[in-house]
Each structure stands twice: as structure tokens, then as C-alpha cells.
Amino acid sequence: MALLEIQDLHASVGGHEILKGVNLTLNAGEVHSIMGPNGSGKSTLAQVLARRETYEVTRGRVLFDGKDLLDMQPEEAAREGLFMAFQYPVEIPGIGNAYFLRSALNAIRKHRGQDELDAMDFLPLYKERMKLLEMDDKLMNRAVNEGFSGGEKKRNEILQMTVLEPKLAILDETDSGLDIDALRIVAQGVNAMRSPERAFLVITHYQRLLDYITPDFVHVLVDGKIVRSGGPELALELEDKGYGSAEVDAPEALHA
Amino acid sequence: MSSSVDTIRGLAEQEYKWGFVTDIAEDRAPKGLNEDIIRLISARKQEPEWMLEWRLNALRHWFRMRREEGEPKWANLTIAPIDYQAISYYSAPKQKPQLENLDQVDPEILRTYEKLGIPLTEQKLLAGVAVDAVFDSVSVATTFKGKLAEMGVIFCSFSEAVQKHPELVKKYLGSVVPHTDNFYAALNAAVFTDGSFVYVPKGVRCPMELSTYFRINAAETGQFERTLIVADEGATVSYLEGCTAPIRDENQLHAAVVELVALDNAQIKYSTVQNWYPGDKEGRGGIYNFVTKRGKCLGVNSKISWTQVETGSAITWKYPSCILQGDNSVGEFYSVALTNNRQQADTGTKMIHIGKNTRSTIVSKGISAGYGQNTYRGQVKIMKSATGARNYTQCDSLLIGDRCGAHTFPYIEVRNATARMEHEASTSKIGENQLFYLRQRGLTAEDAVSMIVNGFCKTVFKELPMEFAVEAQKLLGVSLEGSVG
Ligand SMILES: Nc1ncnc2c1ncn2[C@@H]1O[C@H](COP(=O)(O)OP(=O)(O)OP(=O)(O)O)[C@@H](O)[C@H]1O
Ligand SMILES: [Mg+2]
Numbered sequence: 001m002a003l004l005e006i007q008d009l010h011a012s013v014g015g016h017e018i019l020k021g022v023n024l025t026l027n028a029g030e031v032h033s034i035m036g037p038n039g040s041g042k043s044t045l046a047q048v049l050a051r052r053e054t055y056e057v058t059r060g061r062v063l064f065d066g067k068d069l070l071d072m073q074p075e076e077a078a079r080e081g082l083f084m085a086f087q088y089p090v091e092i093p094g095i096g097n098a099y100f101l102r103s104a105l106n107a108i109r110k111h112r113g114q115d116e117l118d119a120m121d122f123l124p125l126y127k128e129r130m131k132l133l134e135m136d137d138k139l140m141n142r143a144v145n146e147g148f149s150g151g152e153k154k155r156n157e158i159l160q161m162t163v164l165e166p167k168l169a170i171l172d173e174t175d176s177g178l179d180i181d182a183l184r185i186v187a188q189g190v191n192a193m194r195s196p197e198r199a200f201l202v203i204t205h206y207q208r209l210l211d212y213i214t215p216d217f218v219h220v221l222v223d224g225k226i227v228r229s230g231g232p233e234l235a236l237e238l239e240d241k242g243y244g245s246a247e248v249d250a251p252e253a254l255h256a
Numbered sequence: 257m258s259s260s261v262d263t264i265r266g267l268a269e270q271e272y273k274w275g276f277v278t279d280i281a282e283d284r285a286p287k288g289l290n291e292d293i294i295r296l297i298s299a300r301k302q303e304p305e306w307m308l309e310w311r312l313n314a315l316r317h318w319f320r321m322r323r324e325e326g327e328p329k330w331a332n333l334t335i336a337p338i339d340y341q342a343i344s345y346y347s348a349p350k351q352k353p354q355l356e357n358l359d360q361v362d363p364e365i366l367r368t369y370e371k372l373g374i375p376l377t378e379q380k381l382l383a384g385v386a387v388d389a390v391f392d393s394v395s396v397a398t399t400f401k402g403k404l405a406e407m408g409v410i411f412c413s414f415s416e417a418v419q420k421h422p423e424l425v426k427k428y429l430g431s432v433v434p435h436t437d438n439f440y441a442a443l444n445a446a447v448f449t450d451g452s453f454v455y456v457p458k459g460v461r462c463p464m465e466l467s468t469y470f471r472i473n474a475a476e477t478g479q480f481e482r483t484l485i486v487a488d489e490g491a492t493v494s495y496l497e498g499c500t501a502p503i504r505d506e507n508q509l510h511a512a513v514v515e516l517v518a519l520d521n522a523q524i525k526y527s528t529v530q531n532w533y534p535g536d537k538e539g540r541g542g543i544y545n546f547v548t549k550r551g552k553c554l555g556v557n558s559k560i561s562w563t564q565v566e567t568g569s570a571i572t573w574k575y576p577s578c579i580l581q582g583d584n585s586v587g588e589f590y591s592v593a594l595t596n597n598r599q600q601a602d603t604g605t606k607m608i609h610i611g612k613n614t615r616s617t618i619v620s621k622g623i624s625a626g627y628g629q630n631t632y633r634g635q636v637k638i639m640k641s642a643t644g645a646r647n648y649t650q651c652d653s654l655l656i657g658d659r660c661g662a663h664t665f666p667y668i669e670v671r672n673a674t675a676r677m678e679h680e681a682s683t684s685k686i687g688e689n690q691l692f693y694l695r696q697r698g699l700t701a702e703d704a705v706s707m708i709v710n711g712f713c714k715t716v717f718k719e720l721p722m723e724f725a726v727e728a729q730k731l732l733g734v735s736l737e738g739s740v741g
Contacts, residue, residue: 103707
């Protein structure tokens with residue numbers, strides 16, 4: 001059974017149809033990359049999957065681990081193991097990063113029938129993952145994303161992913177805004193998480209991320225539809241020729 | 257708050273409380289307000305003549321105010337008329353009926369206790385369930401009282417203070433909030449039945465946080481409480497009032513008065529958590545909490561700090577203030593006020609700068625949800641004499657949903673050109689993006705709101721004594737229930 005199965009997904013925001021029939025299947029253990037021009041609907045797809053209410057699904061079906069994802073609230077999807085690294089991470093003033101993350105982890109653990117972790121249990125885990133991402137200790141107890149630099153925010157998203165250990169991680173342009181070193185570190189974080197039980201959906205504009213995280217599949221989203229799919233070489237081709245060339249091919253064949 | 261400390265405080269208070277009950281033959285005065293009722297109250301409490309005169313004087317003034325101007329109308333509140341003659345102004349504290357176990361308690365109430373993290377024993381006490389063993393260590397209470405007495409700290413009921421320390425009461429009663437101050441202060445001065453009295457002598461640092469009532473007792477605090485705290489030269493005291501457990505009361509009108517006096521180099525910290533019954537979702541019932549709280553920094557280098565967390569009551573009308581008379585004195589006001597459903601709050605502070613180099617800080621966090629209306633009203637007054645005075649005001653409002661309201665009325669009056677004033681204000685809505693972010697990480701919408709609100713209140717909570725702060729955080733979460741959905 002596929003981990004994520006998207007069938008003919010249509011979604012609109014503010015009355016505008018943005019997704020116009022997306023089909024996509026991810027199996028556990030796979031890394032898929034989605035590329036596509038600005039405004040083509042990549043973030044929309046990510047947020048629809050994460051169940052953001054501002055996006056209205058008008059047609060289609062999504063199964064996540066065999067369950068109807070479109071029937072879930074955002075927190076239900078999260079507890080079932082869906083994680084989205086935000087293109088624009090949000091600040092939560094006054095709430096410590098560690099406290100926030102422990103609350104989130106406990107909500108998920110509780111859902112799985114596991115014991116909740118107290119601050120003492122959580123700290124070693126948190127510290128270890130911070131080290132993995134080479135994050136400065138001074139960020140440890142700062143408020144969630146408050147005053148973080150753009151790159152620090154993105155790293156913090158990956159930190160959260162490594163602590164929450166989702167089944168499906170959707171990374172929405174996690175690479176943009178990262179310097180070369182940060183990019184390598186973030187990619188390491190992702191690679192350390194790759195496993196046969198887990199899948200990734202990596203949204204990016206740049207090949208340079210895919211140099212580190214080699215995807216199994218690359219899809220091109222244009223105007224709310226996947227117009228082409230292929231292997232890692234597709235990303236290189238796009239880098240070379242741009243998206244214009246992608247639209248020529250009929251996408252359906254690649255999905256069979 | 258750790259329950260053992262509370263237990264001690266509770267026991268210390270209980271001693272006089274229960275003793276007091278046995279002195280009373282009758283339970284309740286007839287309804288209505290007139291001089292005879294005042295005489296009755298005073299007689300029941302075996303007060304000296306001067307106390308009776310003081311009350312009568314206040315009553316006469318109240319009648320005059322009522323005739324001439326009535327209740328204060330300037331607040332941004334809608335208040336149903338109050339029939340002052342339909343209230344019984346005196347009733348002896350009664351013991352609640354004892355239940356056998358928690359199964360007999362309303363499950364709704366138990367759920368709230370649980371969410372607030374109130375220990376089981378305290379839950380039983382609060383709900384009026386018989387408790388054994390844990391509470392009978394009278395020796396602990398004696399140690400507590402003994403320790404305070406050793407240091408010369410007086411901490412007793414107001415009634416006891418009138419009997420045992422008349423010279424102190426006479427000297428300071430009404431010196432900060434005179435009965436002429438306002439309508440409710442006049443009413444309180446006439447009819448107050450009890451409250452607390454604290455005197456910390458010269459140079460003494462009070463060794464423990466003083467708390468008016470253990471939670472269980474708080475449920476029975478008077479309708480017209482009167483509190484007086486005096487910190488003599490160089491003395492320091494921290495005082496806690498109220499509790500997080502929801503408190504129901506048959507009396508709709510509560511009009512308390514609190515007076516604080518700090519002499520040279522003295523410091524008083526006064527923390528309140530108020531969670532009186534707010535009424536139901538439609539705004540039926542609920543307490544009217546009309547309080548006058550004021551501190552006077554009488555001496556040089558003195559400091560008075562108010563911290564309040566107001567989540568209860570149908571209507572809150574409250575302005576804990578500081579008169580900064582001594583040179584270099586400091587006044588602080590840290591406030592969180594939350595209104596949900598149909599609650600209304602008009603709250604804030606007054607900082608009156610008289611002495612040189614006086615400083616004041618105001619941090620107000622107003623949260624409105626449901627149909628709640630939340631008003632910050634603050635006055636900063638720099639008198640001519642207050643050379644070098646400074647004020648910093650930060651006033652933030654947070655809206656949850658679009659049916660509630662937040663209003664800000666800062667009044668600034670500066671009569672000395674050397675004054676330095678800073679004012680920051682903001683109004684924000686809980687962002688859909690913040691909510692979604694937290695929910696995407698697995699938190700429910702309700703927990704997400706609670707977390708965002710707690711973050712918003714952080715700067716105020718950190719002024720509270722540690723355990724109180726933890727409780728206050730949980731309280732906000734519970735008070736916000738049903739505000740999203
Ligand atoms: N809340 C909204 N209201 C109105 N239009 C929206 C909203 N959210 C997205 N859109 C529109 O939907 C389209 C797709 O946006 P989306 O963010 O999914 O693009 P994207 O592929 O992620 O682009 P980028 O590469 O720039 O991140 C855009 O035209 C955008 O303006
Ligand atoms: Mg995007």
C-alpha cells in the first residue's frame with residue numbers, strides 16, 4: 001500500500017482554482033521532489049495535504065497510510081505522522097522553542113499510546129538533534145522562531161522534523177535562504193532520517209539541494225498540474241532548459 | 257502553589273475564622289442598608305467606638321454620593337442596576353455541607369480542577385468533601401504563626417487587628433483610599449466585614465509569601481473585603497491573593513478595598529489571581545468585581561508592585577494604583593485581563609508621580625475572546641514636584657475571533673518638563689498562520705490558542721511567584737475554552 005496517494009486533487013483559495021487535478025503516489029522509503037515555476041501551486045499542494053482550512057478542496061481523494069487525509073484536521077494529520085516544514089516558518093512570541101517542541105511531541109506520542117516525556121526526559125533528545133543540525137545553543141530556549149534569522153528558522157523546521165519523526169515529511173523550499181554550509185547540514189539532517197518507513201516530498205527550485213538529497217522521483221508542477229515526472233536527471237534537465245520544455249510531454253504516461 | 261505551604265497558610269487563617277463563627281449567635285442580617293445595620297455589624301464584631309464612627313461617616317457620604325451622582329459612569333461597561341437595599345450586609349461565615357467523596361461533586365467542576373492541576377486533597381477541600389489526616393497538623397500552623405510573631409510580623413484578620421492593634425489601624429486605615437474616594441470605596445468603608453491586615457516592622461524581610469486565604473477559604477471571602485498592608489522602613493513583603501480554582505458566590509456584588517503603605521526603603525509586592533464566577537455563556541449571573549486597590553509609596557526609595565491575572569467575574573472594574581510620594585520611589589503594574597463569552601473588564605492603573613526621580617512601569621496584556629469586552633484605562637500623572645520622573649507603559653491587546661472588543665484609554669498628564677515618558681501599544685489578532693503552525697505540529701486548536709495567549713502574557717507571568725505563574729498559565733487555558741471552534 002502506498003503511503004500517500006493523491007488522486008485528481010482540485011483545490012481553490014478565495015474562489016480561485018489553484019490545483020487542477022494533481023495525481024501523485026509516494027511509497028514509504030521514497031524521496032520525491034516537486035519543482036515548478038513560482039505560483040504554480042507547490043505550497044498550495046503542501047498546505048492542502050497539511051489540511052490548512054483556508055484551502056478548499058473541490059474534488060479528489062487523498063489517502064495517507066490508508067486513511068482519508070481530507071477528512072482530517074491539521075492536528076490529526078500531524079498525529080498520524082504528516083509533517084510539513086514551512087516555506088515561511090511562523091513566530092510564536094513568548095513560547096520557548098524546547099517547550100513548544102516537547103508539547104508537540106507529547107501530543108503525537110499520546111496519540112500513539114506512548115508515555116509523555118517530561119522536560120528532563122526530553123532535554124537529551126532535543127540537545128542531540130540540535131547538535132546534529134549544528135544549531136547554536138543560544139537558540140535552545142529562545143521563543144519559537146522569534147528573532148531567528150531566515151536560515152535559523154529553516155534549520156529549526158528540520159530540527160522539529162528530526163524530533164517528531166514523521167512518516168511523511170513535506171519540505172517546502174527548506175533550502176531557500178540557506179547558505180552553503182547550512183544547506184549541507186540540513187541535507188544531512190534529512191538524509192539521517194531517510195528510512196524504509198518514511199517518505200519525503202521535497203519542494204525546491206534548485207538542483208543544489210538535490211545534489212545532497214538525491215530524489216527517487218522528480219515531478220514538475222505547472223499551473224496546478226503535474227506536467228512531467230522522471231528520475232533525478234529530470235531536475236538537471238530543468239536546470240538547463242527551464243520549465244518551458246517540461247510542458248511538452250504528456251504527464252499521464254509517467255504515472256501509470 | 258505548593259500545597260504544603262498553602263496548607264500552612266490556610267491553617268493559620270482558619271484558626272481565627274472558625275473561632276469567629278462560634279461567637280456569632282445569628283447568621284444573617286436583614287436585607288437593606290441604614291445606620292442600624294452598620295451599628296449591628298459593628299456590634300457583632302465588638303468594635304470600638306471610633307471604628308463605628310468611621311463606618312457611619314462613610315455611610316453618610318455614600319448616601320450623599322448615591323443621591324447626587326450615583327455609581328461611576330465613566331467606565332466602558334454595561335452594568336445592570338444594583339439594588340443596594342436588597343443585599344444583606346452581614347452574614348457569619350458558614351461551613352459548607354460535607355460530602356462523602358468526590359463522586360458526589362459536579363463532574364464539570366472536577367474536570368476544571370483536573371485541568372488546573374489542583375491536587376486531589378485540595379479538590380476535596382474545595383468541593384467540601386470530608387478530608388482526614390492531611391489537614392490536622394495544627395503544630396505546623398503554630399510554627400508558621402510563631403515564626404512570623406518572632407520577627408514581629410503581624411498577619412491577622414482585619415477584625416483581629418482592630419481589637420489588638422488599634423493604633424496601627426487608626427493611623428493607616430483610609431490613608432490611601434479615603435472613604436470619599438469613590439462610590440464603591442465609600443460603600444466598602446461602611447459595611448466591610450473582614451479582610452486581612454499585615455504589618456511588617458522596620459528592617460524585617462518577611463520570610464514567606466503571605467496569602468490571604470488558602471484556596472478553600474477563598475471561596476468564602478467576604479463580599480466587602482478590606483485589606484491593609486503596611487511595610488515599615490526597610491521592610492519587604494510579598495502577598496498573594498486569590499486562587500485559580502473557579503469560585504462561585506451567591507453574592508453578585510463584590511466591592512473590596514486594598515490599601516498598601518510603604519515607608520522609607522520598604523517594598524511591597526502584591527499578586528492577585530482572580531477567577532470569580534464569570535456567568536454563563538449568555539452572560540447570565542456572574543460576579544461584579546468592583547475593587548479599589550491603591551498603594552502609597554510614602555517613603556523614599558520605596559517600591560510597590562502590583563501583578564494581577566484577572567480571568568473571572570462578569571464585570572471587572574479595577575485599577576490597582578500607586579501614589580509615588582517618596583523621592584526615588586518605584587511603582588509597577590503588571591496585568592493580564594482576559595474576557596471571554598459576555599465578560600466585561602475595565603481595568604488598568606494610575607501612577608501618580610509626586611516625589612523626585614520617581615519611576616513607574618505599566619505592562620498590560622488584555623485578551624478578548626467570544627463577545628468579551630476588554631478595556632485598558634491608565635493614568636500617568638507627573639506632578640510639578642516630580643522632577644526627573646519616568647514612566648514606561650506597554651499596553652497590548654490580543655483578539656480571538658471577531659465578535660470581541662479591545663479598547664485602550666491612556667491618560668497622560670505631565671506638569672514637569674523633565675519627565676520622560678514612553679508608551680507602546682499594540683493590538684493583534686491571533687493569526688490563522690500561528691494557529692495552523694501549531695496545529696500542524698500536533699496541537700489541538702484549543703491548546704494552540706492557549707499557547708499563543710500564554711506567550712503573549714509571558715512578561716507579566718514572570719512577575720508572579722513561581723508556582724502561582726504555573727497555575728496562572730493553566731488557568732488561561734481553561735478560561736479560553738470554547739473560544740475557538
Ligand atoms: N491565500 C491566498 N489567497 C489568494 N491567492 C492565493 C493564496 N494562497 C495562494 N494563492 C495563489 O495561489 C497561487 C499558487 O501559490 P503557491 O504558494 O501554491 O505557489 P508556489 O508554487 O508555492 O510558488 P513559489 O514557488 O513562489 O513558492 C499563486 O498565484 C498565489 O498567489
Ligand atoms: Mg511556495
